[in-house]
Amino acid sequence: MTFTARSFPVIWKRFSSSTTTIVTKAIPSKGHLHAPLPDSAFPKGFVLTGLHCGVKKKPEVLDLAVILSTSSRPTSAAASFTRNAFKAAPVLVSQQVLHRSNGRARAIVVNSGCANAVTGKQGMEDAWEMVRATDTLLSDPQSPNETLVMSTGVIGQTLPIAKVLEGIRSQAPSGTRTLGSTFEAWERAARAFMTTDTFPKLRARKFTINGNEFRMAGMDKGAGMIHPDMGPSSGQLHATLLGTILTDAPVTPRSLQSALNYAVDRSFNSISVDGDMSTNDTIVVLANGAATTNQEPEIDEQHDPIAYEAFKQELTSFAAELAQLVVRDGEGATKFVTVSVEGAPTYQDAHAIASRISTSALVKTALFGEDANWGRILAATGSIPLSEPLDPARVNVSFIPTDGTAPLPLLVHGEPEKVDEVRAKEIISQDDLEIKVELGIGSESAKYWTCDFSYEYVRINGDYRT
Numbered sequence: 033m034t035f036t037a038r039s040f041p042v043i044w045k046r047f048s049s050s051t052t053t054i055v056t057k058a059i060p061s062k063g064h065l066h067a068p069l070p071d072s073a074f075p076k077g078f079v080l081t082g083l084h085c086g087v088k089k090k091p092e093v094l095d096l097a098v099i100l101s102t103s104s105r106p107t108s109a110a111a112s113f114t115r116n117a118f119k120a121a122p123v124l125v126s127q128q129v130l131h132r133s134n135g136r137a138r139a140i141v142v143n144s145g146c147a148n149a150v151t152g153k154q155g156m157e158d159a160w161e162m163v164r165a166t167d168t169l170l171s172d173p174q175s176p177n178e179t180l181v182m183s184t185g186v187i188g189q190t191l192p193i194a195k196v197l198e199g200i201r202s203q204a205p206s207g208t209r210t211l212g213s214t215f216e217a218w219e220r221a222a223r224a225f226m227t228t229d230t231f232p233k234l235r236a237r238k239f240t241i242n243g244n245e246f247r248m249a250g251m252d253k254g255a256g257m258i259h260p261d262m263g264p265s266s267g268q269l270h271a272t273l274l275g276t277i278l279t280d281a282p283v284t285p286r287s288l289q290s291a292l293n294y295a296v297d298r299s300f301n302s303i304s305v306d307g308d309m310s311t312n313d314t315i316v317v318l319a320n321g322a323a324t325t326n327q328e329p330e331i332d333e334q335h336d337p338i339a340y341e342a343f344k345q346e347l348t349s350f351a352a353e354l355a356q357l358v359v360r361d362g363e364g365a366t367k368f369v370t371v372s373v374e375g376a377p378t379y380q381d382a383h384a385i386a387s388r389i390s391t392s393a394l395v396k397t398a399l400f401g402e403d404a405n406w407g408r409i410l411a412a413t414g415s416i417p418l419s420e421p422l423d424p425a426r427v428n429v430s431f432i433p434t435d436g437t438a439p440l441p442l443l444v445h446g447e448p449e450k451v452d453e454v455r456a457k458e459i460i461s462q463d464d465l466e467i468k469v470e471l472g473i474g475s476e477s478a479k480y481w482t483c484d485f486s487y488e489y490v491r492i493n494g495d496y497r498t
Contacts, residue, residue, distance in 0.1 A: 057366050057400075059488055060463055065360060066231040071214050073236040075247040075280035077103035077322025079211040082224030085199025086192055087145035087185070096199045097224035099140040100169060100211065103320035105282060108330070109137035109180065110289035112296045114313035120149030122181040123314060125159040129177045135285025139179040140276055140316055141166040143196055144227050144253070148183040149311040151190050158193045159183075165200040182274045182314050184227055184253065218249065225253035225274055228492060233357040239346045241281065241331065241339050246323050248350055250277035252315075254305075254358040273300060275315045275354055282321030282330040283343060290333055291344040292317050299351035302383065304390045304482045305362035306489070317347070359481045364488030367399055368464045371480040372432075375471040377420040382471075382478035388412045389467065390482035400484035404431070404456035406442040413469055426472030431456060434464040445472075 080099040087095040101107040111130055113123050129137060141162050148155045159181050166179040183191070202208050211217065222232035236249035252275030283291070292315070300315055321330065333340040360368050371389050376382035389395055394408040406429055413429075414422065425446040430439045440459055441449045459465055 082220030086195035094224040097142040097221040101138040103322035105321035107320040121155035121159040222251035246281040248279040280323035283319040295348040295351040299355040362483040364486040365483035370466040374477040377474035386480035396485040428470040432466035
């Protein structure tokens with residue numbers, strides 16, 4: 033049997049001699065989530081490209097991205113990596129590069145179609161080859177290695193490394209160089225990140241600190257195997273989530289890493305499509321200072337805490353915007369759901385409950401079926417041990433529509449409301465909605481972003497390698 037589209041009205045599944053017909057919903061269009069941006073929206077001092085090198089079979093599909101900082105100022109680098117015990121070779125290599133360079137790097141190279149994970153010594157050598165080849169594209173070497181490497185795709189397969197290296201070397205001045213700073217160049221790089229994604233995830237913004245205007249742009253990829261749990265390269269280290277954020281603001285390496293740690297916990301570590309942690313999850317930030325003169329000091333948490341706080345909040349907001357695009361493009365997803373947990377003793381308590389609700393298969397299938405089965409939300413909430421005991425008599429649960437109409441209380445102070453099922457169906461039928469849980473035992477809150485489970489998710493992941 034052949035399926036020819038991501039959205040289709042009916043699935044027929046054969047059981048012995050009988051046939052069961054399952055009526056499904058069309059997957060909402062994602063086209064409106066990607067649109068051209070003016071060239072002036074992007075940060076100064078970066079050139080990048082995306083190209084086809086041969087990791088993927090179809091020649092029209094991009095599978096290699098190269099990003100270079102051309103700033104005359106030192107470029108700071110920070111990263112957050114998967115905590116999965118089976119860390120992929122590019123994760124381990126990028127950690128070593130950051131450690132050896134004391135948080136300075138000027139290039140990123142990314143391949144899609146092959147994760148280079150669980151590939152042994154050959155995988156490590158291939159990742160280092162990608163680093164060394166990209167390093168040769170940089171002028172005036174500032175340290176032995178200045179490239180961070182990322183890979184995404186099928187686990188357990190080795191890279192066609194000769195093809196990858198040929199693609200990287202094509203970007204040398206003597207090659208068929210396509211590096212640029214236009215929207216088209218940024219878009220090509222974003223497309224080269226993609227695996228089962230349905231659109232390139234690319235965003236940009238401007239912001240001002242101490243009277244200086246800066247720009248921040250970023251791209252990420254991910255639609256399945258999404259439940260990240262990432263940490264900094266110096267700490268204990270969930271297709272894959274990869275992302276990079278580039279800014280022309282000057283920031284010290286230690287402060288860039290500190291800001292990223294805070295941002296990731298409130299963005300990429302607060303999303304879930306299917307609850308599965310990848311071997312390759314990586315978020316990299318480069319800050320090259322190209323928007324200011326060499327005399328302008330780098331933003332530093334200790335020397336200018338006000339400027340640092342402003343930058344941290346910009347980075348967190350921007351990271352959340354990129355992270356939410358991953359959920360909106362979740363494999364087979366028909367709904368984008370915000371899970372808000374309030375009144376917790378600690379942020380960690382609120383985050384843990386929001387995560388549990390967001391990963392509950394029972395909650396996610398009820399969302400797909402548009403069944404207001406709020407008892408599943410409570411069951412998930414009560415399964416998490418907290419730093420202080422949960423008092424069920426204080427808990428409230430509501431559905432919050434995103435169209436500005438009134439919320440629908442489901443549980444108030446532990447007592448079930450007489451729910452208007454028609455109204456509940458109206459809210460849960462929307463493409464976007466919010467589930468709000470109030471614990472009543474503290475003042476901390478957290479948000480998670482998730483989606484539903486559909487038949488299409490099963491189809492995609494049932495034949496991922498074919």
